Amino acid sequence: MRVLDAVASARLRWTTLVNRRDPRLEVNDRRFALVVTERRIEARDQDVVSLRLAAADGRALPPWRPGAHLDLELPSGLLRQYSLCGDPADTRAYRVAVRRIPEGGGGSVEVHDALPVGSPLVVRGPRNAFPFAVPGYGSPATRIHFVAGGIGITPILPMIGLAHRLGVEWTMVYTGRNRDTLPFLDEIAGFGDRAVVRTDDEHGLPDATALLPGIGPGTAVYCCGPVPMIAVITRAVSEIPSIEMHSERFSPPPIVNGTPFEIRFASTGDVVEVGADRTALDTILESRPDHPYSCRQGFCRTCKVQVLAGEPDHHDSALTAAEREAGQMLVCVSRAEGGRLVLDL
Known part of the structure; x- marks a missing residue:
């Protein structure tokens, strides 16, 4: 039996070795x-x-x-x-x-x-938290309009390239403080007059008309950049029928109608107050500066904590229903339903 066991174990190790994936x-x-x-x-x-x-x-x-x-x-x-x-x-x-x-x-x-x-x-x-659906290949839109603000050009560049190769009708407005701050201008120039570069020092701060020229029904809008720019675009397209709106921002979302609440650290018993205009993560970092975080937008899961008491008000797009039921929470965007949360950090 010991011999058979050794042979079986060797065979198992060999099978694992030759079939394993990197x-x-x-x-x-x-x-x-x-x-x-x-x-x-x-x-x-x-x-x-x-x-x-x-x-x-x-x-x-x-x-x-x-x-x-x-x-x-x-x-x-x-x-x-x-x-x-x-x-x-x-x-x-x-x-x-x-x-x-x-x-x-x-x-x-x-x-x-x-x-x-x-x-x-x-x-x-x-x-991918900002997926691209090409008209005719998963989107009912007939054309695309891109808006990029500064470094927000990074996710837009591959989208432009794919739309261009597929022969989809598209336009773009690329905006920033001045031309010296805008990356990839040479690559953008290769697309000709479909891509309009607009800078604040030459034209002033852009409004919705400047950012969305000629936009009408049947257009898919993809925008990436600062929160105020996305807010302007979102308000404008909400008034136009049959528009697709897709966006990604590089900063935390604004807190709307926030209410204050308390956090109690289970390990020490310390209690801190989260203001109505602040996130739980910001407050935690004041006393626990080593607490991990990354995206600040509720999708990367880095700041996940365990809630031991209290009712979280979830605003993330990452946790599953089972994880929420188990008491997990992303403190970068989520808040409290009641007055206090007890967190295990």
Whole structure:
């Protein structure tokens, strides 16, 4: 029996060895190592850098579609999301672009200053929170209009490329403070007069008419950029029938009709108050600055905590019904139904 057991165990180990898949390329929550193979300055003000990321052995990478992003595990331990802005047909490399924002929590500064060519980097994904449905290929719209604000061009670039290759009718307005701050102007110029570049120093702050020229029924609008710009567009398209509205922002959503509540830390008993105009995450970070977070928009799950008492008011788009029932909560966007939550951090 011992001999048979040894033979069976050896056979099992051999079968596992020859049939296993590379754990770095798992489809579910895949996490794998890449290397920075190229860095480029993409804006005249020197504040936008793009990174080309590839596997050290040159293997094909998991596929992605326009609108997808990567989670980058930075050397400091920070986890940050950046949109893929290269060509989905390039199966050997990813491209991301990052604007330096000194007050933005350190992620962008670290990408600029601590990731030279040759740097190893662990990434997760790709995942898509901003999917692109092409007219005639999953969307009832007949044409597309893109609006990009500054670094918001990154998820829009692959969408433009795909729409252009498929012969779909499309237009775009690309806006920012001035031309020196806008990345990828050379690539945008290659699309001709379909893409209009509009800057604040030349034309003033844009209104809905400037951002949505000629928009009517049957149009799918895709916009990415600052919250005020998206708010202007959302209000305008809500008054036009038969419009598709798709958007992604690079900053937390505004708190609307918020009410104050308290958080009690289960481990210490300390109680903190969350103001009506603040998030639970902001308040937690004041006393627990090492608490993990990333997207601040309720989709990456990094800030997930366990609720031991109280009723959460969920505003995320990531947790399943079972996870919510089990008492899990994303503190970057969700709040309390009552006066107090007891959290296990």
